[in-house]
Amino acid sequence: METWTISKLLNWVSQYLTEKGIDSPRLSAELLLSDVLKLKRIELYTQYNKTVEKQQLDKLRELVRRAGQHEPIAYLVGKTEFYSMEINVTPDCLIPRPETELLVQRAVEFLRTRDGIQRVCDLCTGSGCIAAAIAKNYPNAxxxxxxxxDAALAVAASNVLKYQLQDKITLLSGDLFDPIIPQLDVGKFDLIVCNPPYVSGSEYEKLEKNIKDYEPRLALFAGEDGMDIYRRIIEEVDSFLKTDAALILEIGYAQGRAIKELLEQTGIFIEIKIEKDFNNNDRIVTAKKS
Ligand SMILES: C[S@@+](CC[C@H](N)C(=O)[O-])C[C@H]1O[C@@H](n2cnc3c(N)ncnc32)[C@H](O)[C@@H]1O
Structure with a gap:
């Protein structure tokens, strides 16, 4: 019977995933193998010549087969990395994206300009990655x-528990601001952040298979022009923001101008800034209230 070492498996899996057109095949192979063998990625290399048992091989084979059909690696292993944290994910929530780390960075920078406990609202929290990363990096939030x-909120709850953030993050179920009653839950917020669904009808049809077939439509699609959720947030946001507060939104690459106009029309923001991500696409809007 053929002997499979970690080294041989890494090469075989990455070659198979390359042939199937999967992004980052070597990294994907490492993540799958780490998951099956319950090893850190670095340990795959320190135990390069270790032989892998049949039971583990069978499990790996099944995961590799699914990965080859473009099922996201993060769903297969149940976690992903975000802002140097390991965030649990399931197919009920969006897989946190590197672009969203810029939103967290701007949120933490804004909070660090202020003193004392800061009230933050994270709409459309999904896995809770933004709320968790803010809480870890700004303990007064x-x-x-x-x-x-609710299924996405259950994932968020698992992440809150994983990082022991129960005292810092409250999860509420409902449509945008609906579950928040300002006078009852908090005063107003110092900061509102949101990475909402923002994919338009035509973009949705063209999404890559690993996204369209596996990630929740509810987390992606936001009406024909992809702006439905922004319009609703911006219409309501004033009554939830303190006078010197900020709103930070993730946006689609082609939405910067339209969102700036919507924000300007409210007449409540003194400074509206649109920032590009590492691919040079418009990605983050920061609006500061007077
Ligand atoms: C793009 S995902 C973002 C998830 C997470 N914040 C992140 O950055 O990875 C959008 C999330 O919005 C939620 N959502 C969609 N419509 C909503 C609504 N009307 N009110 C509240 N949440 C909504 C979806 O369930 C999904 O979890």
Whole structure:
């Protein structure tokens, strides 16, 4: 019977995933193998010549087969990395994206300009990655995070528990601001952040298979022009923001101008800034209230 070492498996899996057109095949192979063998990625290399048992090989083979059909690696292993944290994910929530780390960075920078406990609202929290990363990096943040999908909120709850953030993050189920009653839950917020669904009808049809077939439509699609959720947030946001507060949104690459106009029309923001991501696409809007 053929002997399979970690080294041989890494090469075989990455070659198979390359042939199937999967992104980052070597990294994907490492993540799958680490998951099956319960080893850190670095340990795959320190135990390069270790032989892998049949039972583990069978498990790996099944995961590799699914990965070859473009099922996201993060769903297969149940976690992903975000802002140097390991975030649990399931197919009920969006897989946190590197672009969203810029939103967290701007949020933490804004909070660090202020003193004392800061009230934060994270709308459309999904896995809770934004709320968790803010809480880890700015301990004075007290965040209310909402999502309309209870199954996604269950994932957020697992991440809150994983990082022992129960005192810092409150999860509420419902449509945007609906579950938040300002006078009852908190005063107003110092900061509202949101990475909402923002994919338009035509973009949705063209999404890559690993996204369209596996990630929740509710987390992606936001009406024909992809702006439905922004319009609703911006219409309501004033009554939830303190006078010197900020709103930070993730946006689609072609939405910067339209969102700036919507924000300007409210007449409540003194400074509106649109920033590009590492691919040079518009990605983050920061709006500061007077
Ligand atoms: C793009 S995902 C973002 C998830 C997470 N914040 C992140 O950055 O990875 C959008 C999330 O919005 C939620 N959602 C969609 N419509 C909503 C609504 N009307 N009210 C609250 N949440 C909503 C979805 O369930 C999904 O979890």
């Amino acid at each position: 007290r965040t209310i995070a909402t999502d309309i999908c």
